[in-house]
Amino acid sequence: MREEASAAAALTTRRDDRLVMKFGGTSVKSIDRIERVARHVMAGRAAGYKVCVNVSAMAGETDRLVDLATSAFGNKAARMAEYDTVVSTGEQVTAGLLSLVLQRHGIAARSWLGWQLPFQTDARHGAATIHEIDTSSLGDSLEAGEVAVVAGFQGIDEEGRITTLGRGGSDTSAVALAIALNAGRCDIYTDVDGVYTSDPRIVPSARRLDQISYEEMLEMASLGAKVLQTRSVGLAMRYGVPLRVLSSLGEPGESKVFTQIMSEQEIMERRVVSAVVPSRSEARVDLLGVPDKPGVSAMIFTALAAAKVNIDMIIQSQSRDSASVNLSFTLKEQDLSIAQSVLAERKSDIGYTEILADQNVAKVSIIGVGMNDRSGVAAQMFETLSSRGINILNISTSEIKISVLVSSEYTELAVRALHDSFGLRQSSA
Amino acid sequence: MREEASAAAALTTRRDDRLVMKFGGTSVKSIDRIERVARHVMAGRAAGYKVCVNVSAMAGETDRLVDLATSAFGNKAARMAEYDTVVSTGEQVTAGLLSLVLQRHGIAARSWLGWQLPFQTDARHGAATIHEIDTSSLGDSLEAGEVAVVAGFQGIDEEGRITTLGRGGSDTSAVALAIALNAGRCDIYTDVDGVYTSDPRIVPSARRLDQISYEEMLEMASLGAKVLQTRSVGLAMRYGVPLRVLSSLGEPGESKVFTQIMSEQEIMERRVVSAVVPSRSEARVDLLGVPDKPGVSAMIFTALAAAKVNIDMIIQSQSRDSASVNLSFTLKEQDLSIAQSVLAERKSDIGYTEILADQNVAKVSIIGVGMNDRSGVAAQMFETLSSRGINILNISTSEIKISVLVSSEYTELAVRALHDSFGLRQSSA
Structure with a gap:
């Protein structure tokens, strides 16, 4: 897949036994939370999926690393190769820790860093665009029954320097992995259980949507609804990747509480206004x-x-x-x-x-x-x-x-x- | 070079214009301290050296990462591939930060991670032995006038997983780099200005030794003198790498205050007892x-x-x-x-x-x-x-x-x- 490709859905058949699960910073902010993530992963395996997990840095960690890089170089650090070398360690740590927790539970698991796949991007440091993800080794690992824990947000450029995807990066790398793996679905775990008709802090009667179209989600994300990053929704829409938004705080298992993001044609309930x-x-x-x-x-x-x-x-x-x-x-x-x-x-x-x-x-x-x-x-x-x-x-x-x-x-x-x-x-x- | 090789000094001529400088955790524990390190590096360049720097993790960082890995898996984490994936990020961050600080001072500099060289080791995670360091790209970078900032302590095994060298690792990787680069000297910067005749906290009249033989240093290190790690001294002795121990807190420039570790034959002053x-x-x-x-x-x-x-x-x-x-x-x-x-x-x-x-x-x-x-x-x-x-x-x-x-x-x-x-x-x- 190419992030900038001119559209065209994946040509190959979707592999419904492959599932990408993405966990954001608050979902992995402590070893206790990572334990809970591991239980979600184990539930996915128990349901028959070959699971590829995509993880963010522990909450607060990216800020700490950005502060260090900025103190070292000044505000223009964010476009430097070295900035990405520093900042990408946050996801590397989480990938290692989740793999360790899974292994402690007797689950075969291994971490994959951007350079280990490789996850090829252009060289725009701090704001890289995905070129190609080589999933040959990753796919072999999944087929062999291992859980693949991929460090989100990071790739490498043609010269083998570490890059990061910039704003919207961690959701985007999860969707890109789902495309590259022909995964049947990409589940985005966050601290809310789905996409709501409005901000519940303003509208107490707001309700969770069971389904929403890519187009609507894209508008919501670009208007500032924080649940999903605009860029990732655009990518999912272009390749028709079924997305779910669900809470990492809920009980592990086949949850019935989530919002499914899908093409307009598939949505049963016809609403004039969704949000x-x-x-x-x-x-x-x-x-x-x-x-x-x-x-x-x-x-x-x-x-x-x-x-x-x-x-x-x-x-x-x-x-x-x-x-x-x-x-x-x-x-x-x-x-x-x-x-x-x-x-x-x-x-x-x-x-x-x-x-x-x-x-x-x-x-x-x-x-x-x-x-x-x-x-x-x-x-x-x-x-x-x-x-x-x-x-x-x-x-x-x-x-x-x-x-x-x-x-x-x-x-x-x-x-x-x-x-x-x-x-x-x-x-x- | 092979760490476990059966001796034999390097066959090629030493390149006296190449200098390896190693800075430990307390020398890089903050951006201020890294600034000071950058000034030592710039002084080295000003003196005409092509400088390869080897850095440890910021003081306290390795402990934090080890604690996380241990909480994730338990005490046996230390022999796992994922442990090394987590723990090696400490040196990665420092290498990026020092490169950023050098660049801010207008010095061409780049970081090198274990996998980027590559720095090949066996697969004994947490306690790996060096097999071979490929310095072709690193050497090109030095010859092109760049400062090479190498993340210490880390390598990769044959399968491309990150490894760490274990106890004694950061001094050892500096010495190994000096051997692989045929560097004229390896300077180990620490928080004391050399090797002393005894522990100054016990013996106030203890004095810094200007010179000490590899053999004596090896005995001192294995008896628990903390200034240099036993394994690195053994490696330096085997390949005849001139070592200096000096303080990173002193003024940058060609310091006259240090201890030189060298072969017995070269030592001028003959002492019966050195320490x-x-x-x-x-x-x-x-x-x-x-x-x-x-x-x-x-x-x-x-x-x-x-x-x-x-x-x-x-x-x-x-x-x-x-x-x-x-x-x-x-x-x-x-x-x-x-x-x-x-x-x-x-x-x-x-x-x-x-x-x-x-x-x-x-x-x-x-x-x-x-x-x-x-x-x-x-x-x-x-x-x-x-x-x-x-x-x-x-x-x-x-x-x-x-x-x-x-x-x-x-x-x-x-x-x-x-x-x-x-x-x-x-x-x-």
């Missing part, structure tokens, strides 16, 4: 008095793109004098100061009169593949918010998502109202 | 009433050897009834309880009447290649102790060492008296 997702890390910028002539918008957004600022929700409106326009857009709060300085530098080139910034905004989105062929969803959303007296500042839509920008004080109210309005409440049964 | 070494971790066992017939001693010492108990200082004396003998020997305190239970099990086979154990004993040794061809050294030692009223319990000798067992309360008195008697005091000049 309501809040995101508070937004900011809005208003450029007033922008000359209404060709090329000005391009100039603005090219300059921001060059500074790696991602822009969302663009609205252009005529200003009162009608010779100029007002341009409004949203971006991540953390990018606001960069955007402001980029635009200040270009003020005379662009020719705007004033720049306003607002951090007291939040984005609330409804997501659902069903809205694609059902009209009136947007109207229902706006009506719901309006009836609560919530003013909509900006709007953006995709085929399966509508996002609105609201004043941040209305976030919880908006989320709860939409969750109710689209019938997502937990049934009282 | 007085105390060892408190001794115990004495007396077996009374052992039948005086052939094969009994063999039975005793074979049984102890099978239990991996090393025996020292054996004395056999006729008992009063003259039909039996008393057998007295010393061993490491930590082995005493094993020895007692082995001997208790065999009591009826051996036929002794009583077993006595004494932990209140200490071994005091004088070491010097000069005593080999000077008579009267033993007499002077015994006379010195006798004049202080110190009773000698057991004696053992080699060509360059005389050890006596004394009651442990006399340890300091014995060491100071011998240090004076053999003229080892710091000159008042």
Whole structure:
């Protein structure tokens, strides 16, 4: 498999007896937790699976290693080969420890590091892209009855230096392993038991979804739902890998409590809206008095793109004098100061009169593949918010998502109202 | 090179422009200390050397990793492949960090892990023996002007699993690298500035030796002087690698304060005795009433050897009834309880009447290649102790060492008296 490949599902038949199980940092944060992971693995074996486990670093360990590397070199360490040499040890330790615990329980198990497979990537240290995973030895080990414990997040480049996959790396390496092994499924164990219709801290009546489509999950992940990393969902979608999200804290065994992420066609229950997702890390910028002539918008957004600022929700409106326009857009709060300085530098080139910034905004989105062929969803959303007296500042839509920008004080109210309005409440049964 | 090779110095000419510098755990225990190490390395480069650095794990890190592995598997973890996978990350982190610090100072540097060289060993995990070090890439890197930072203590076996060298490992890998690179010298940086005539905590007038022979150093290390690991001294002696012991806390630059370990022939200053070494971790066992017939001693010492108990200082004396003998020997305190239970099990086979154990004993040794061809050294030692009223319990000798067992309360008195008697005091000049 190539992470960047232009799509095309795996050509070979899926091997349903092979299971990839992925455990994140909180699931392996102590030897006690690793014991519990081992019991999940043993339950998988007892159910007849050949199990390949993918593990993260113990919670807190990656931060400690990143701090050391940063103290050694400064903030630019994150793109260095040596940074990856340091940071990748976190997963190496967990892989060794889980193998030891399994062996203590009499289970044949061995750890696999990126270089031992090898797990080939490009040489972009700290943010590598997967090129190819050689699973010949790994497959032999699985077929011989061993549990394969693979250190997540890490690979090697063509020169044999250690690389790491960067943000989203550990879920991504699990999905990539499932593809390379033609595994029947990839189970992502985390500290919640699945994907919810909304954030339960805001909406107590939020319920776990039994199924969700790749497309919806991708929107949720990119809107900031932390349960799965965007990049891993994209990869799973491209290759059609069945994914499950489930809790590592639950009892080991064939759990019935999880969310299955699958292609839209396979989903039985048809819902218009699957989830309501809040995101508070937004900011809005208003450029007033922008000359209404060709090329000005391009100039603005090219300059921001060059500074790696991602822009969302663009609205252009005529200003009162009608010779100029007002341009409004949203971006991540953390990018606001960069955007402001980029635009200040270009003020005379662009020719705007004033720049306003607002951090007291939040984005609330409804997501659902069903809205694609059902009209009136947007109207229902706006009506719901309006009836609560919530003013909509900006709007953006995709085929399966509508996002609105609201004043941040209305976030919880908006989320709860939409969750109710689209019938997502937990049934009282 | 082969660690277990039957001797024979390196055939190729030594490359005096190549220098191996080894830094132990306390020398790299923080980023500040690693900064200091980097300055030593830069001083080495400034003096014209192509520098290969060998680093240990940050102080405390190996203990932390060993604890994790032991919690995961139990005490037998130390012989498992996964144990080495976990424990070897300590040196990997240090190698990455030192490379980052050097790069921040504008020095081309890269880390080398055991598998990247490769540093080939046998498969005895936790206690591996070096088979061969491939220095082709490492040598190219040095010749290209890079500082090579090698993670100490680790290698890989024939199957590509990570191994560690076990006790004495980090000094040993530095010496092995010096041999494989034909380096002109191997500098061992530690927290003291050399090898002393005795333990300065006991003998305030102890002085640093400018030179000491491999043979003497080997005796000192095996008697428990902690400055260098026995195995590394043996390896250096076999291949004639010039070693220096010096302090990483001193000012970087061509230090004149160190101890050079070299072959006896090269040493200018001829001393009868070079050092007085105390060892408190001794115990004495007396077996009374052992039948005086052939094969009994063999039975005793074979049984102890099978239990991996090393025996020292054996004395056999006729008992009063003259039909039996008393057998007295010393061993490491930590082995005493094993020895007692082995001997208790065999009591009826051996036929002794009583077993006595004494932990209140200490071994005091004088070491010097000069005593080999000077008579009267033993007499002077015994006379010195006798004049202080110190009773000698057991004696053992080699060509360059005389050890006596004394009651442990006399340890300091014995060491100071011998240090004076053999003229080892710091000159008042």
